[in-house]
Amino acid sequence: MTEQTIEADGITLCHESFGDPSAPPLLLVMGLAAPMIWWDDEFCVQLAEAGFHVHRFDNRDVGRSQWWTGRASLPLAYFLRSAPYSLGDLADDAGKLLDALGIESAHVVGTSMGGMIAQEFAIRHPRRVRTLTSIMSTTGARTVGLPSPRAALAMLAPGPRTREDYVTQLVRTSRLISSPGYVFDEDHFRQRAERTYDRGLNPAGVFRQLAAILSSRDRTADLRRLSVPSLVIHGTADPLVHVSGGRATARALGADLDLIPGMGHDLPREVWPRVIAGIKRLATR
Structure with a gap:
């Protein structure tokens, strides 16, 4: 199915689905500055083949969904918890999308900031969540899930001015936070960066999303x-969200915890079967 723009109770969201519409719905929620295409097409197809009707979408302020307004101050977000919008607002966007699609409840899978959004969605709308899978994420507690200094600095690097600069920077950052236990597929990340740039960049939106993370509460x-x-x-070698964030999330939820050796802050193709099997096992348990 091709991308479609949906008006969802006051917000415009770009959405795409995979698989049989009669299959159980599964909602994928992406992370900071990441459009829905960072859920790789083939990964979505494999999830659909595992028995789900898969839905991915651009969060507000990224890709082809609605871009917000308001200036974000990261110090104010961290110290005063003040931001143009919250993770709760992003979670409500997901609910509005499900409403627009006529979906009462879904299996919800989120990665990184998307895991935080998925957690918030489950807190706010527990009856709408059939199962919750939180990947490389954390609870919002400020004592766990902290990035390495190098990874944190990379996230705060000035935005590039040209397509070529963006592609080079994103490939460099992707390599920095990638999985040391797996081969880095530079061609894959270069193509992802090119496709991301061509769908539209919103540098101010990245700071608003980051402010939403920094201002978030402990869940x-x-x-x-x-x-x-x-x-x-969670990957045991994640430099952006330390594995302590995953452990804390699992403790709080009383959830199954799958720690993947050598995995960083990405989903290498080699771990897809393990991740998909875990999601399916949870859904059919």
């Missing part, structure tokens, strides 16, 4: 109250 207590079947997946 631990609310996660403990959830009874949603949950799975947490």
Whole structure:
């Protein structure tokens, strides 16, 4: 299915689906500055072949979904928890998308910031979440899941001015946070960067999304109250969200925890079968 733009209760979201519409719906939520195409096409196809009707979408302020307004101050976000919008607002966007698609509940899978959004969505709308899978994410507690200094600096690097500069920078950053236990596929990340640039860049939106993360609350207590079947997946070599974030998330949820040796802050093709099997096992348990 090709991309489509959906008006969802006051916000415009770009969406795409894979698989049989009669299959159980599964919603994929992407992370910081990342459009939906960072859920690789083939990964989505494999999820559909595993028995799901797969939905991916651009969060607000990225790709072809609606771009927001308002200036984000990262110090204000961190110290005063002040931001143009919150992770809760992003979670509500996901709910509005499901409403527009006529989906009452879905299996929800989020990665990185998308894992935070997925957690927030489950807290706010527990009856709409059949299962929750949180990948390379954290609880919002400021004592866990911290990035390495090098990874943090890379996230704050000035935005590039040209397509070539963007591609070069994104490939460099992707290599920095990638999985040391697996071969880095530079061609794959270069093509992803080119496709991302061509779909539209929103540098101010990246800072608004980052402000939403920095201003977010600790979700631990609310996660403990959830009874949603949950799975947490995290790489043991993640430099951007330390594995302590995944462990804390699993403890709070009482979730299954799958720690993948050698995996960083990405999903190498080699781990796809393991990740998809875990999602399916949780859904059919």
